[in-house]
Amino acid sequence: RKEVEQDPGPFNVPEGATVAFNCTYSNSASQSFFWYRQDCRKEPKLLMSVYSSGNEDGRFTAQLNRASQYISLLIRDSKLSDSATYLCVVNAPGGGNKLTFGTGTQLKVEL
Amino acid sequence: DTGVSQDPRHKITKRGQNVTFRCDPISEHNRLYWYRQTLGQGPEFLTYFQNEAQLEKSRLLSDRFSAERPKGSFSTLEIQRTEQGDSAMYLCASSSPGGGNSPLHFGNGTRLTVT
Numbered sequence: 001r002k003e004v005e006q007d008p009g010p011f012n013v014p015e016g017a018t019v020a021f022n023c024t025y026s027n028s029a030s031q032s033f034f035w036y037r038q039d040c041r042k043e044p045k046l047l048m049s050v051y052s053s054g055n056e057d058g059r060f061t062a063q064l065n066r067a068s069q070y071i072s073l074l075i076r077d078s079k080l081s082d083s084a085t086y087l088c089v090v091n092a093p094g095g096g097n098k099l100t101f102g103t104g105t106q107l108k109v110e111l
Numbered sequence: 112d113t114g115v116s117q118d119p120r121h122k123i124t125k126r127g128q129n130v131t132f133r134c135d136p137i138s139e140h141n142r143l144y145w146y147r148q149t150l151g152q153g154p155e156f157l158t159y160f161q162n163e164a165q166l167e168k169s170r171l172l173s174d175r176f177s178a179e180r181p182k183g184s185f186s187t188l189e190i191q192r193t194e195q196g197d198s199a200m201y202l203c204a205s206s207s208p209g210g211g212n213s214p215l216h217f218g219n220g221t222r223l224t225v226t
Binding site: 004008034042043044045046049087098099100101102103104 | 144146151152153154155156159167202214215216217218219220
């Protein structure tokens with residue numbers, strides 16, 4: 001089983017739609033969780049951290065379910081500029097801040 | 112620009128040749144990471160440094176790969192006797208000593224093509 005699993009997509013949605021991505025992780029001792037965004041042929045960039053209580057940043061909402069070991073990202077009112085690959089990222093326990101990335105979910109927002 | 116910088120941006124080499132990449136992290140960051148990314152995959156951890164100490168290496172890092180960070184500032188990643196399977200994007204990232212919640216800041220990457 002992969003350490004971090006995501007549906008690769010692509011998710012093709014119309015502009016203005018709400019879209020949700022899920023991600024599961026295998027190591028129950030993982031402590032830190034993130035969503036990164038990666039544009040085509042660019043480096044990954046931090047989108048948001050994911051906190052136990054859930055957190056929101058504008059149109060983006062992240063949720064963590066430790067019992068089921070999954071993380072979600074909800075994007076409301078999607079824009080063309082949201083088209084990218086969204087990487088689910090989990091911090092490996094044991095220190096060092098080594099991050100383990102999922103394969104990413106590709107989102108295409110269309111007119 | 113005070114972000115993470117990598118050099119070169121692109122490298123094309125013939126199988127069997129050695130290549131070396133350089134990464135300059137954000138100056139106040141003491142942690143430096145190397146990742147590798149192939150098409151359709153997420154970045155895969157290779158190794159990381161805290162200051163000049165290399166604290167962890169992935170099993171992906173065969174004996175043909177070596178990384179250094181001699182003065183705790185810039186780092187180099189060398190691949191000896193390159194193989195076609197080494198073709199990938201090599202990403203460097205750095206983070207501040209803020210524990211597990213410090214985000215990684217990535218450089219633009221070095222795209223390696225082995226012919």
